Amino acid sequence: MKPVIAVICDTTQSGPHIYHQVGDKYVQALRKCSDVTPVLVPALSESPVAVAEIMAFADGMLFTGGYSNIERHHYGAAPAPEGEHQDPARDMNTLSALPAILKAGIPMLGICRGLQELNVALGGTLYPRLHDIEGRIDHREDKKAPIEVQYGPAHAVTVTKGGLLHKIVGDDVFMVNTVHGQGINKLADTLKIEALADDTTIEAVSVKDAKAFALAVQWHPEWRAWENPQSVKIFNAFGDAARAYNLSKTN
Numbered sequence: 001m002k003p004v005i006a007v008i009c010d011t012t013q014s015g016p017h018i019y020h021q022v023g024d025k026y027v028q029a030l031r032k033c034s035d036v037t038p039v040l041v042p043a044l045s046e047s048p049v050a051v052a053e054i055m056a057f058a059d060g061m062l063f064t065g066g067y068s069n070i071e072r073h074h075y076g077a078a079p080a081p082e083g084e085h086q087d088p089a090r091d092m093n094t095l096s097a098l099p100a101i102l103k104a105g106i107p108m109l110g111i112c113r114g115l116q117e118l119n120v121a122l123g124g125t126l127y128p129r130l131h132d133i134e135g136r137i138d139h140r141e142d143k144k145a146p147i148e149v150q151y152g153p154a155h156a157v158t159v160t161k162g163g164l165l166h167k168i169v170g171d172d173v174f175m176v177n178t179v180h181g182q183g184i185n186k187l188a189d190t191l192k193i194e195a196l197a198d199d200t201t202i203e204a205v206s207v208k209d210a211k212a213f214a215l216a217v218q219w220h221p222e223w224r225a226w227e228n229p230q231s232v233k234i235f236n237a238f239g240d241a242a243r244a245y246n247l248s249k250t251n
């Protein structure tokens with residue numbers, strides 16, 4: 001049996017109805033590069049799927065990217081301007097799951113919004129508009145560009161030597177895509193920087209003294225992951241960590 005990776009959904013409204021969704025590229029990357037079984041968990045705001053229920057079956061969790069922003073009260077910032085795309089139900093589910101799975105030693109991988117959720121869940125803060133910060137480049141995608149350009153290589157990241165990401169990918173510097181308007185401001189005390197952009201934006205973190213694999217990246221390695229050498233290694237390592245966790249449950 002393949003290990004099972006739980007993925008908490010985004011919520012979205014279509015007409016009169018609320019739907020729960022996960023991007024295809026995330027589950028494709030899990031299947032093709034981690035060799036695991038993805039299981040989507042609805043982000044229910046009423047009678048949510050308890051973290052204990054997830055931990056009963058999950059060998060790992062993937063915290064995906066998402067166009068919505070984390071509600072700013074979660075990190076002590078003033079409310080967002082009217083109309084900002086938010087997803088309170090997703091926030092409630094992911095921000096409660098993260099500390100619990102880290103305590104339980106369940107492997108996790110965060111991507112983009114998932115990195116931001118990890119930082120906020122552990123007490124860090126975000127820049128709500130990274131592009132307004134002196135010295136930072138604009139890390140947002142050009143929404144008018146073709147999707148291959150939006151998720152194509154955009155800037156370099158410099159990897160922390162000897163860190164978890166460095167051990168996984170083996171490269172000191174590599175190109176990544178960039179599809180985010182927010183970024184880490186105050187890094188949570190329990191997180192370690194694993195990669196930086198040239199403008200000092202934190203691009204990857206790991207959890208200090210984690211019981212299991214606990215890595216999050218600001219870029220999108222899931223995008224055509226099987227075509228990207230660093231992405232293959234990241235998803236392979238995540239799948240291996242889930243397999244190890246699954247075996248530990250039976251031994």
Ligand SMILES: N[C@@H](CCC(=O)NCCCC(=O)O)C(=O)O
Pocket residue numbers: 023064065066067068069070111112113114179180181182183220
């Ligand atoms: N909204 C946050 C996080 C950005 C993010 O996760 N983008 C991904 C977009 C859709 C996808 O590829 O899943 C921010 O703007 O910083």
